[in-house]
Amino acid sequence: MKITEPxxxxxxxxxxxxxxxGEVEQFQKDLNSILGYMDMLSEIDxxxxxxxxxxxxxxxxMRPDTIIGSQTLSxxxxxAPKHKAGNIVVPKVIE
Amino acid sequence: MREYDIVIGLEVHAQLLTSTKIFCGCSTKAGLPPNTNTCPVCMGMPGILPVLNRKVVAYGIKLGLATHCSITRRNIFARKNYFYPDLPKGYQITQYENPLGEHGFLEIEVGHSSKRIGITRIHMEEDAGKNIHDEHEPLSYVDFNRAGVPLLEIVSEPDITSTEEAVAYLKELRQVLMYLDICDGNMEEGSFRCDANISVKPAGSEQFGIRTELKNMNSFKNVQKALEFEINRHIGIVKSGGRVEQDTMLWNAAENRTYSMRSKEESHDYRYFPEPDLLPLEVDDAWIEEVRSLLPELPSARRRRFQLQYGIPEYDADVLTQSKPLADYFEKCTHLLDSPKEISNWIMTSVLRVLNEKGIDISALTVTPEMLTDMLSLIKKGTISISMAKDVFSEMAGTGRSSAEIVKSRGLEQVSDEVDLRDKVRDIIENNPAETEKYRAGKTQLLGFFVGQLMKATRGKANPKIANKIIKEMLDS
Structure with missing residues (x-):
């Protein structure tokens, strides 16, 4: 198994x-089978x-440094599910 | 002997002075209403494709060359994955392997010795948006105007061994960025941000101590104070036999101390991988040479040249080269009038005072180099005295009128006409026989009295040198 449960x-x-x-087990199986499949690439020199x-x-x-403009505020x-005075409102993030 | 060695590495984020963002055509203009400078690209809508702004690369090469970095030929971008409301895509596009510039250095001066501080890397990346936290409700407000604004991240080697060196490095780097005209260097507004990595170890020890990262220092003064605080905190812990914990600390300028952010180690797992939406960037010799040919003279070179070419002291050269426009102003003046030291004195006192008082930049000063040097010529010719010139300068700065006009309208010309002065002195001698007699009897300290009378008669406009000479001559004859 390449990917462990932790x-x-x-x-x-x-x-x-x-x-x-149950989901952890299922994802572990799925991810391992994906990585196992990708491992075929390692067989190539x-x-x-x-x-x-x-x-x-x-x-x-690249593009030149020319202003193309922005979208409308609306x-x-x-x-955004919620906005106030032009800002998007999200649950408080504390630094 | 110091008991502990201090090891500091600095990480600077410099906002670039481009018109548009790094991956889209939105304006980078600051101070606009929230979310009005946005588009699907910088707001991270599904299906968007970023396209690199060529000028960001050119600016990166410029700084790389100015700091003696080797320029990476084949660049790729990477995704740095983390969640935060100001990061619309859930990843930041940055460079991870092969940054644009590597292995450079910056020369700093501390005390009277210079030292090279290594630059590990310079890479291009996009800025995040801004969060504002509500003080009353459990809400935060997100503005994406800044999201996608181009940044250069400049990482130093841990070569810095004191807070003085740290500040000198930052000042020098900021000056270089401003001379190159790629960053406005404004620390308060966040166009020049600095984080520090700090550790201490017993003096001479080979092994590094455990480091903490220090954030939120938005002025040179705060950098100095925060670093000093953190260094003392580390030494205190180590001295008492404790262990410094690896952590990210926030500087609190109001309380003059740092606070732990208590960030979990896990959150630093950014899972970088190559950005599939951006093609590789190949920088060829032709591009590098094109940028090199446009490099201006850098601050350190200009400081040295000013001392050699104009014979001004090191202190003057330091002050005058603080900003490119100020140094340009000085040089323009010296081309108009060959008196570098006088010009330097006037700039360091009167010009800088006006700039400070008005809170303006030299470009907004009404006194042009022509106006300043014209006024200095008037002093040289003896038309006005130095103390009169100070008033004339203030008026020039206030009204934008030329010194000649001001002198004329205020009747400030010094009377240097000897015939006229001699007439006046003759009157004074006649009207003050007692003093004249005493002077002639040997009480020569009365000279001041006669000079005073003459100044009174000319309303202060007599050229003092000539006045003294004439009075002496006429009293002694």
Whole structure:
């Protein structure tokens, strides 16, 4: 098994997911089967090959520093469950 | 001998002076109503695609070159994953492996010796939004105007061994950023933010102590005080046989102390991975050389040149090069009038006083280099005295009128016309026979009396040097 039960619990907590014992077991199985499947890639000899993070050879896609403009405030707030004076209202976060 | 070695590393976030955000075309302008500078990209809507602002890279290269970093040719961006309401996507786009600049240094001066502070890395990233916490209700308000504003994060090596060095490093870095014109350096408004890593170890020991991270210091004064507090706290714990706990501390400027944020170790698990939405960035030699050719003279070089070229003291050079516009102002003046030390004196006293009083920048000063040097020429020619010039300067700064106009309209010209002065002195001698006799009998301290009479007769406008000379001559003859 590549992924241990405490690791599943840890990752779930980082993702703010509440899992019950059954779910932890299920995810451990699922994640391990995904990682096991991906392990097939390790069978290929990649000696001397530079790692890439993208499949394309495209690079340097940039834009000039020109203002395009922003959305309207009502669009900006349209997905917010609550807003006040233009701000999005969330439960208090204490630093 | 000091008992403990102090080890400090600094992390600076510098907000870049671009017009638009790092990955979208929203304006970076501050002070606008909440959430009006936003779009689906910087609000992290599903399906968005960030596109890199070319100027952010150019600015990063600029700072990298100015701090002797090697510039990374092949850059990739990474996602730093954590949850916080001001982070709309649930991750921050930043650089992790292969930052844009690495292995540089900054030279600082403390006391009279200079020291190199290593720069570990400089990388590009996006800023988060802003949270405001309600004081009465259990609510926070989120404004995403700042989300996506470009930042450079500059991480120093743990080469800093005192609070003085820490402040000198920050001042130098801020000055470099401002000279490069890529950051406004405003600490109060957060365009130049600083965090510190601190540890102490027994003097000479090879092993580092346990470090704490220190945040929330928004002025040089606070940096100094916070570092001193934290260092003393560490030494106190170690001395009493305790162990410093690895933690993040917040500086509380009102109470002059740090507080633990009690952050759980787990929350630092950011699970970085390469950002799939951004293609790799390749910086080639041509781009680096283009940026290099546009680098201005940096503050440390300018300080040295000012001392050599103009023969002004180190102190003057320090003050004058504090900001690029001020140094430019000084140089413009010296091109108009070859009296660098006088110009320096006037800038360090009168000019800086007006700037302080009005809370303005040199660019907003009504007294242009031409106006200042014209006035200094009037002093040289003897038209006005230095104390008169101080009034003239204040009026120039207030009204924007030229010194010649002010002198004329207020009738301030010194009377240097000897014939006119001689007539007046003759009258004074005639009207004060008793004093004249005493003076001629040897009571020469009465000279002051005659000078005073002449000043009275000319309403203070007699050129003092010439007045003294004439009175002596006429009394002695």
């Amino acid at each position: 690791e599943v619990v840890h990752v779930a907590r980082l993702a703010r997911l509440k899992l019950n014992t 990649t000696t001397g090959i530079t790692p890439v993070v993208h499949a394309t050879n495209i690079m340097n896609v 669009d900006a707030l349209s997905n």
